[in-house]
Amino acid sequence: MRRSRFPIAMTAVVMAFLYLPIIILILNSFNPARFSSRWEGFSLVWYAKLFESPEIWQAVRNTLIIAVSVTAVSVVLGTAAAYALHRFGASRLQRVHYTLIYQPLVVPEILMGISLLMTFVAVGVPLGLFTIFLAHVTFCVSYVAMTVLGRLQDFDFSVIEAARDLGASSWQSTRKILLPMLMPGIVAGALLAFTLSVDDFVITFFVAGPGSTTLPLRIYSMIKYGAPPMINALSTLLLVVTLTAVLLSQRLANRRSGAVKSTG
Amino acid sequence: MRRRQTEWLVSLPTLAWLTLFVVIPTLLVFVIAFRPANPYGGIGRGWTLDTIRALATPNYLLIAWRTLWISLLTTAICLLLALPAGYTIARAPERWRNRLLLCVIIPFWTSFLVRVFAWRSLLHPEGPVKKALEAIGLVGPEATLLYHPAAVVLVMVYTFLPFTILPIYAAAEKFDFRLVEAARDLGARPFQSFRKIFLPGIRRGVVTAVLVVFIPALGSYIIPDLVGGPSGEMIGNKIAQRVFSDRNLPHASALSAVLVLAVLAPLVAVLVLQRKGKKSDIIMGEAP
Numbered sequence: 419m420r421r422s423r424f425p426i427a428m429t430a431v432v433m434a435f436l437y438l439p440i441i442i443l444i445l446n447s448f449n450p451a452r453f454s455s456r457w458e459g460f461s462l463v464w465y466a467k468l469f470e471s472p473e474i475w476q477a478v479r480n481t482l483i484i485a486v487s488v489t490a491v492s493v494v495l496g497t498a499a500a501y502a503l504h505r506f507g508a509s510r511l512q513r514v515h516y517t518l519i520y521q522p523l524v525v526p527e528i529l530m531g532i533s534l535l536m537t538f539v540a541v542g543v544p545l546g547l548f549t550i551f552l553a554h555v556t557f558c559v560s561y562v563a564m565t566v567l568g569r570l571q572d573f574d575f576s577v578i579e580a581a582r583d584l585g586a587s588s589w590q591s592t593r594k595i596l597l598p599m600l601m602p603g604i605v606a607g608a609l610l611a612f613t614l615s616v617d618d619f620v621i622t623f624f625v626a627g628p629g630s631t632t633l634p635l636r637i638y639s640m641i642k643y644g645a646p647p648m649i650n651a652l653s654t655l656l657l658v659v660t661l662t663a664v665l666l667s668q669r670l671a672n673r674r675s676g677a678v679k680s681t682g
Numbered sequence: 683m684r685r686r687q688t689e690w691l692v693s694l695p696t697l698a699w700l701t702l703f704v705v706i707p708t709l710l711v712f713v714i715a716f717r718p719a720n721p722y723g724g725i726g727r728g729w730t731l732d733t734i735r736a737l738a739t740p741n742y743l744l745i746a747w748r749t750l751w752i753s754l755l756t757t758a759i760c761l762l763l764a765l766p767a768g769y770t771i772a773r774a775p776e777r778w779r780n781r782l783l784l785c786v787i788i789p790f791w792t793s794f795l796v797r798v799f800a801w802r803s804l805l806h807p808e809g810p811v812k813k814a815l816e817a818i819g820l821v822g823p824e825a826t827l828l829y830h831p832a833a834v835v836l837v838m839v840y841t842f843l844p845f846t847i848l849p850i851y852a853a854a855e856k857f858d859f860r861l862v863e864a865a866r867d868l869g870a871r872p873f874q875s876f877r878k879i880f881l882p883g884i885r886r887g888v889v890t891a892v893l894v895v896f897i898p899a900l901g902s903y904i905i906p907d908l909v910g911g912p913s914g915e916m917i918g919n920k921i922a923q924r925v926f927s928d929r930n931l932p933h934a935s936a937l938s939a940v941l942v943l944a945v946l947a948p949l950v951a952v953l954v955l956q957r958k959g960k961k962s963d964i965i966m967g968e969a970p
Contacts, residue, residue, distance in 0.1 A: 422872035425773075428766035429782070435763075436789050436843065439800035442810065446803070499696040506689045515693050518700040524894070526901020526945065528918045532938045533707035536714050536931060539724060556703040559696060610791075619795045620903055624925070634795050641799055641908060650803075653796040664791040668784065 440657065447650035464651035474652070477636040484547060484632065485615040488554040492611045495555070496562025497604055503563065504570040522557040523564070530557065531624030538625060545627030553625045554615045561614060562607035565667075569603025602670040609667035613660045708942065715936040723929030733936045742920070746940075749916040752831060752906075753899035756838040760846040760895050761888070763839070768850030768887070769880065773859060783851065790844035798908050801837045802828065805909065829911025837905045842898065846891045853887025854880075889952060897945050917941055 450461035468474055499519060506512050522530060534553050535545075543549055573596075581591040597604075619634040626635060633656065640649050715733055720726035771782045789797065804811045805827040815821045827833060857880065865875040881888070903918030910916070917937060924934035 424872070425766035425770045428763065429770040432763050432767045432843065432847075433782075433785055435840065436785070439804055439840070440789070440792070440797065442804065443796070443800040495695050495699060498692045502689060502693040502696075506685075506693075509689065511689065511693060515697060518704065519696065521700075521704055524897055524949075526898050526918070526941070528901045528903045528921060529708075529711075529938060529941060529945070530704075532921055532925065532934060533711045534703060535925065536710050536725075536935060537703070537707040539931060540710060540714070552703060556699065559699065563696070613791060617793050617795075623922075634793070637795055637799070641795075641802065649799060653793065653799060656793050656796055660792050661788065664788060668787065 443650055444654050444657070446647065447654040449647070449650075452647060464648050467648050468651050468655075471648075473631075474633075474636065477631050477633045480547060480630055481616055481633040484550050484554060485612050487551055488558055488615040489608050489612045491551075492555045492558035492562050493604060493608045496559045496607055496611070497566050497600070499559065499563040500566035500570055503567055504573075519560050519563050522560045527618075527620040528624075531621040534621070535624045545625060546630045549625040549627065550622050550630060550632065553621050554618060557618075557621065558611035558614055561610050562604075565607035565610060566600060566603045569600055569606075573599060606667040606670040609663045609670070613663040613667075616656070617660055711935050711938045711942065714932050715939045717932050719930045719932045723931070725931055733932045736933065737936055737940065742937075745915060745917055745920055748831065748914075749900060749902075749918075749944075752834055752838070752914075752916060753896055753902075755835050756842060756899050757892055757896045759835070759839045760842050761891060763843060764846035764850050764891060765881075765888075767847050768854050768884075769876075771847070771851050772854035772857070786844050786847050786851075790848070794841060795904065797841060798837055798904055801833075801840060802908055805833055828909055829914065831910065831914045833909040834902075834906050834914040834916075837909050838899060838902060841905065842895045845894045845898075849887045849890035849894065850884060851887075853884035853890075857883045893948060893952065896948055900944055901941060917944075 445457075447464055448460050448462070449457055450463050451458040499515065503512055503516055503519070530553070534549070534556070538545060538549050577595055577599075578591050581595055582588070586594070617634060619638060622632055622635060623638070626632070631639075633652075637649060637652055637656075640652075714725055716729050716731065718726040718728060718730045718732070767786075771779055771786070774782055803809050806812065807826065807828070812821070812825075812827055815825075815827075816823060821827075861879050861883065862875045865879045866872070870878070901918055902916055903922055906914045906916045906919050907922070910919075917940070921934050921937045921941070924930045924937060
């Protein structure tokens with residue numbers, strides 16, 4: 419009996435649709451032509467221009483400051499949350515907890531952006547790097563918690579009980595057994611948090627203030643007000659950074675289970 | 683009770699954080715919708731219903747209608763593309779399956795803004811898509827591909843497609859394909875077995891896919907902003923305009939409150955339908 423070829427052909431079309439625009443963008447970043455419909459040879463001229471721009475460097479600096487601090491805080495919060503969800507999953511408190519953690523994953527970004535902006539304005543917090551940090555942690559915690567939770571579900575808690583029986587204190591068994599075994603999940607979550615923070619535009623756009631321009635905000639204003647092909651080069655660099663983090667995190671998250679799971 | 687104490691201790695940080703930065707802000711949106719604006723771009727004193735009344739204009743109705751049909755159309759097209767893709771990936775040999783899945787996940791995580799920008803240059807009057815269509819004679823030289831609702835739908839399908847494929851794949855992976863083979867043996871045509879056996883079998887994955895596309899689609903902002911132009915504006919653009927162009931936070935709040943309710947509607951609908959039918963956990967358990 420012959421299986422229909424139609425789904426396979428459709429999948430090929432879908433893959434081409436997903437990747438062609440990105441490939442064309444990367445190719446164009448090496449194209450010296452101002453209007454990118456004609457190929458005029460390989461060149462790094464846009465990359466050179468990029469490295470000369472002080473605004474870009476300032477944006478890179480802001481982006482990294484935020485991403486690193488967001489990753490540190492959301493990893494701690496997210497891991498504790500995942501542990502609570504897994505260990506005490508059946509309780510009413512954890513059901514509320516889960517709903518809260520799940521919310522940032524479904525609610526449209528613009529709603530999170532606007533509601534945080536209202537809060538900062540109402541309380542009188544000046545907008546800037548700090549408000550961006552608070553906003554980013556809020557959505558990164560959910561992704562970290564979900565990633566670590568996936569890892570915890572494969573974890574055999576009888577190992578901890580064995581250690582306790584053999585005289586280990588609760589802190590010892592957590593530090594020497596639980597954390598090392600969860601490490602791949604935690605690192606995967608950290609990489610995702612870093613990527614999401616580096617990448618976020620919508621929420622950042624709402625809670626940013628003067629002088630706190632991040633890389634995506636910079637790219638946006640370059641797109642909106644005059645579009646030099648420098649954006650192609652900058653986008654390619656951003657793609658390389660996020661892609662590396664994603665591939666690493668996928669590797670780590672699936673190191674033992676072997677299958678690629680959909681996290682987030 | 684030690685256990686109870688530990689539970690609170692490890693849950694408290696996230697509970698507190700999310701209460702401060704998710705629950706209270708969401709409630710605040712509803713409160714500020716009833717406050718007047720002050721001339722300095724902040725929130726005034728007292729209470730008013732004027733902002734809510736100001737929403738009932740033909741212009742906003744048009745925007746609401748456009749937001750709805752663009753989101754519905756996007757969801758439908760995503761589903762049509764994701765069903766064969768999810769099916770193929772689930773049926774692929776193990777080695778291929780993981781590679782294909784990674785190919786779906788990579789765009790899911792790569793810069794959203796960059797991917798929208800890529801389409802903006804593709805659809806540009808000087809860009810390759812326009813040139814190609816002109817060469818085959820499908821469009822005239824004066825046609826514009828950018829700044830049109832169709833461009834918004836196209837780019838939205840592009841960005842949301844991975845979100846649709848993943849839940850469909852997850853459901854298809856658990857599906858027993860021997861059922862399809864049995865149907866074929868009994869004389870069903872490929873499309874018949876797909877529609878009558880496979881589709882009902884992965885129903886839950888389909889519902890999840892619809893939710894994870896339709897809900898974020900309603901709140902789209904960047905895509906209509908960068909490729910839609912004035913004729914492709916959605917409710918998200920109006921919220922941003924009230925914030926950044928006229929600094930009228932209460933007006934932006936009122937619009938956001940409408941969006942919150944619009945987002946809740948499909949979630950509640952699915953929950954109610956589930957209560958009626960079998961008890962399952964589509965929303966809580968399976969969304970990616």
